[in-house]
Amino acid sequence: MAVARAITVVEEGGPEAIELLQALYAHTGTAHRVGITGPPGSGKSTLINQLIAHFRGRDISVAVIAIDPTSPYTQGALLGDRIRMVEADQDSGVFIRSMASRGSSGGLSYATHDAANVLDAAGFDYILIETVGVGQSELDIASAADTVLAVVVPGSGDSVQAMKAGLMEIADVFVVNKCDRPDSDSTYAAIQSMLELHSKLKDEWMPDIVKTIASEGQGTGDLAERVFEHRNHMIATDGLRKRQEQRLQYQIKKIVEKTIRSELWDETGIERLASSIRPVIDGELSPYELARSIVDKYRGP
């Protein structure tokens, strides 16, 4: 099955998706997953285009999953990033796919993990997962990636400050992009002092800061090298295996929760809820008592 078609199948979910993912699963575990997070306009797509060029120059195949913020009802993805990245689309060692961030999670949709598994099984060496760095997606990217790049723009001030605490926990490499801007030295210094303050090493790795001007290709070779170094470090220290195990735990928890939700809230379940809500509206039963009885009924006698 072609890769694009397989991703569509897992995006749609349902029994066909589970069957496919079960069959694929044994072939996963070799791709290196890189999360790239940063605010809108920080140049993530340009950076990714540059990384692709460096990877392809070493004959490394790359797949990109770009997560778009999505209207919760229409599930229509924004344009923009997707268009800017098509130039890489001609090469068979490169695969690019836009995916929606599903309403249900607010960050990465569960299908992102599944799509990454498809691309892993398809034999791509590196999988780049691009997310807009706001709130939940940071946490998600840490659970989805082996290496996390946090893109920061000089002079973006408060918003960077506010994100930092969370970023410090998850970033393996900081990228100060657009570093031809005036404030780039102070942004670099701010990240450095936060890193020193926060001196706890993650997987025995001291996060790096790389300065880039992605639009001119400056510093992006360095960045690619740092990604390789981080991967090597993670292999040498057994950190990679640990992250993969954590990811698997996370994935299993999500499958369990999704399975339970689909069993609870199928057509019968929703009808039963609607019909049993009357005593709550009339104030004879609290929502908590009704919820408890639904849980008890689900768990069986």
Place this chain on the structure above:
Amino acid sequence: MAVARAITVVEEGGPEAIELLQALYAHTGTAHRVGITGPPGSGKSTLINQLIAHFRGRDISVAVIAIDPTSPYTQGALLGDRIRMVEADQDSGVFIRSMASRGSSGGLSYATHDAANVLDAAGFDYILIETVGVGQSELDIASAADTVLAVVVPGSGDSVQAMKAGLMEIADVFVVNKCDRPDSDSTYAAIQSMLELHSKLKDEWMPDIVKTIASEGQGTGDLAERVFEHRNHMIATDGLRKRQEQRLQYQIKKIVEKTIRSELWDETGIERLASSIRPVIDGELSPYELARSIVDKYRGP
């Protein structure tokens, strides 16, 4: 118990929170809940300050819940909005509380619904819930509010376009704020044509567009009137009762899911998952098979 303390209790969760919410529940159902959503910098806090002034002028008490985007690890809220709104803090008919958007939902945390119930039971006439309009929070606000205001800024271009499809489904009143900006007429016209295209009435209500310059108090009296009108319309058409019922269903579903998660992933559950993951790592079992057996075990014999 003082209102602020009660909200802290429900934010912290646990048995004390459930006990409190059960006791409160019978006293809820009278406050009108207004959701205010819009991008960062659209002037939501200034609008809310103005609405508070109009409500207080009619001796209507108001509580505000401001949701801040939060770093997923530190749970520390951003400053800014909170500071800007303190001027209202002296009046006992006004209560303002900042809350975190919890990582788990990406949008409104479950505690937001609980806090709104506390404020409802405390007797506030109106509860304003302010969220940053990105992705998930739009959907959440529709489930949390009786009236939804969508704040749009002239000339914000693509981002507004992209949000519109989702906003059309949930907004009862559009607010074109900062309408002294050059593009305000075209933004107004764009919303109007989207509304005509989308002609389906929600609860027999045709969404309105109100132009404001909140920083100068222009148009905000009109906006307050439209909120009252929408409430009256909703009462007259029985739409309010329907929304309250939907909200209750949503709330019960969330309580059920939260209860199940806490039962599944308690200390024992996490240990059991970690110890049963070996065959999956070794490729003898798929994640789906392990997940199925966890669900089956949870559901009992």
